[in-house]
Amino acid sequence: MLRQILRGKGFFDEFDFNQDGYIDRHDFSRDVESLFVAIERGYDDLIRNYYGLFFTSAQFLEHFSLRSNAEVLRKLDLPIYIFHGTHDTFLPWTGVLEIHETFNELGKTNLTVDIFPEHNNWLNFSVDVFRGIVSEGRQSVIDAIAQF
Numbered sequence: 001m002l003r004q005i006l007r008g009k010g011f012f013d014e015f016d017f018n019q020d021g022y023i024d025r026h027d028f029s030r031d032v033e034s035l036f037v038a039i040e041r042g043y044d045d046l047i048r049n050y051y052g053l054f055f056t057s058a059q060f061l062e063h064f065s066l067r068s069n070a071e072v073l074r075k076l077d078l079p080i081y082i083f084h085g086t087h088d089t090f091l092p093w094t095g096v097l098e099i100h101e102t103f104n105e106l107g108k109t110n111l112t113v114d115i116f117p118e119h120n121n122w123l124n125f126s127v128d129v130f131r132g133i134v135s136e137g138r139q140s141v142i143d144a145i146a147q148f
Contacts, residue, residue: 070099080111081144083137085119114140
């Protein structure tokens with residue numbers, strides 16, 4: 001229902017390029033090569049106006065230079081929690097399984113992974129606000145914080 005409300009106001013259609021009802025990586029895969037060329041050449045106006053992205057080429061390049069989470073996390077010895085929804089449209093949840101497997105191979109026990117079916121990348125925060133509930137995913141985050 002929320003999706004229809006947003007669609008009716010035109011907020012959603014603008015980004016749902018393939019009109020499948022979801023904003024996900026498939027909506028931006030149509031021209032990924034030219035996006036990377038625009039980033040490399042510093043075409044910030046093209047990035048903003050054509051792709052609707054409000055990051056500059058310098059911000060993208062800085063992000064690309066960072067080490068991956070998988071690389072950084074395995075060097076830490078403090079408790080690490082990963083909460084991930086299976087409907088996250090930005091990062092596939094299977095990547096979390098790879099990080100977990102790496103930790104197991106290294107014999108590290110400081111990682112806790114929770115994967116929530118039918119939860120998005122915000123663990124259904126915006127949807128649950130309209131329903132007046134706390135999703136299982138968000139409750140899990142609250143419970144983890146309360147441990148400390």
